[in-house]
Amino acid sequence: MTHITEDERQGLADGTLNAEDAARAAAHLVVCEACAADVSQLRTLMHRLHAAASASATLDEDLWPAIRDRIESSKVIALDASSGTRDSRSPVARRRPVWLGAMAVVGAAAAVIVAAVVLRSSRTPAVIPAVSVSPPAASTAMPVPSGPAGIPAVTRVSDSARAYQQQLQQLLDEIEMQRAMLGPSTTAVGDSDLQVIDHAIAELKTALERDPNNTVLRQLLAESYQQKLDLLRRLRNAS
C-alpha cells in the first residue's frame, strides 16, 4: 500500500489540501490506520495550538515526537533534541513557515476568541452548558457560593463555559476542514439540524434574559448545547 505523503498528511490536517487531493487522501485514511492515526495526531496538535494562550506554547511531547521523528528521518540536517517547541529555530520550523505561520495566527486568534468567550460567559451565565454547575444567573451581584473544594462556583462556571466553547470550536474547525469530503446531502442534513438547534438555543437564551433564575430554562439550554455537540460529533464522523 502506498501511503500518503507528509505534505498530504499535514495539508489534510490543516485543511489546505485541495478538494481532489483531500478526497483521495481521505479515502486512503479509511483503509490505512497508520496514516489515519498520524492525521488525527496532527489535528489534535493543531487544536491544542488553537487552545494555547500564546503562539509560543510548548507542544505536547506525547504527541509531537512521533511526528517529528518521521519528518526527521526524511531530512538531512538532524534536529536538536530540545526543539519541541514551535518557536524553536529548528530546520522543521524553517521548512514549514507557511504552516506554522498560519497556526501562529490561528493560535493568536483563538486566544482572543477564548478571552472574549470567558468575558462574555462571566457576564452571561445563560451559556453555561453543565447542568451540575448552576449558581443563579444573577450570582455576580450576590455572595458567590463555593464548590466542594472551596473553589468559587463562578470560577467553575467560566471554566465550564470555556471548555464547552473550546470543544465546540474544535468540532466546528474539524467539520470545516472535512466539509469538502462530506456529500452534499450530508452537509444539507447537518446544516438543517444545526439551524434547528441554534434556533432552540436562541429562544432559550432570550427566555433566560427575561427569567435568568429559571432552572428549567437553564437545564433545557444545557441540553440543547449537548445536542449541538452530539450533532457536530456525528457530522465529524460522517467524513
Added chain:
Amino acid sequence: MQAIALFAMVAGAAGSPIAALGAVSAGAQASEPLIRAHALAAGAPVKIFFPAGTIRIEAWDRDSIEVRGHIAQHERFFMAGDVHGVKLGVDDHPDGSPVAASDVVLYVPRSSQISVKSVSAAITGTSTAGWFYSVSGAIHLSGQSRSVEVESLAGDVTLDVNAPWVRARTGDGHLVVRGAPEDIDAATVRGPLDIESATIVHGRFASVQGDIRFLGAPVANGLLEFSNHGGTVSLLLPRAVSATLDLSSIEGPIENRFTQLRPAAGATPGSGGGTLHLQLGGGGPRLTVRTFKGAIRLQAR
C-alpha cells in the same frame, strides 16, 4: 453459475492463527458472490466500512469470522487483519461518487467489539456489541449485548436489545427503544423518539423538535428524564403505577389525563407553561419532564 470466490476458509480454533489476512485482502471480483473467513480471537475488534446496501451482523459461538454476500459490480471489497482484529468493507470512491449497493452477512464471535460505519447502507445486528454509525441508513439492533452505541445523522434507529448500557442518537430518523435496556441515553433532533420498555433503571431521553413517547412501567427506584424543546412528551403509564412525576414546561401546555390535579401556572403570566408535581401510588421511581414549548401529556394506558 458463477464460481464462488473462496479466498480463505478457516474453521479452526483461535489458537491456530492463519497468516496475516493482508495476504488475502485483494479485492473480490466485482460481479461474483463473496465468501471469506478466518480465525478471530474472542473479544477482537472488527472494524467495518460499508457505504451502501445492506449489512447484517450476527454473533455466533465460534472463534472465527465469516463474510458472505454479493459485492456490486465495479466495487471493491477489502478485508485485512489477523487473529487479533479485522478491518473489512467496501472501498469508498476517491472522487466521492456514490458507491453501488452491496449485500453481505457477517458472522462474528459473540464477544467481538464491532465498529461499523455506513453511509446509506442498512445495518442489522443481532447480539452484537460496539459502535454503529450511519449517515442515512437504518440501523436495527436486537438480542443480548454488552453495550451498544448507535449514531445516525438521519437514519431510523430501532433498538430491541437486552443490554446494560445503550446510547443512541439520530437527527431526523425515528428512534425506537424496545427490549430490555438498563441504562440508556437516547436523543433525536427532529425525529420522533418512542420508548417501549419496562426495564430501564436510568434513562435520559431528549429531542429538539421530535415527539417523545414513553410507554411502559418504570422500574422501582428508576430515574427517567425527558427533555424537549418544541416537541411533545407523552407518558403513557399503567393505571396502577407507582411513581413520582415532576413535569415542567415554559410555554407548552401540561395535560393531565391521569388524575384531577391541574398544573400550577408558569412563572411568566400568559405564557401557557406550568408545573405539575404528582406522586402516584407509593412513589418509587422518579420521572422528570421538561419542555420549552412542547406539550406534556400524561395519560393512563
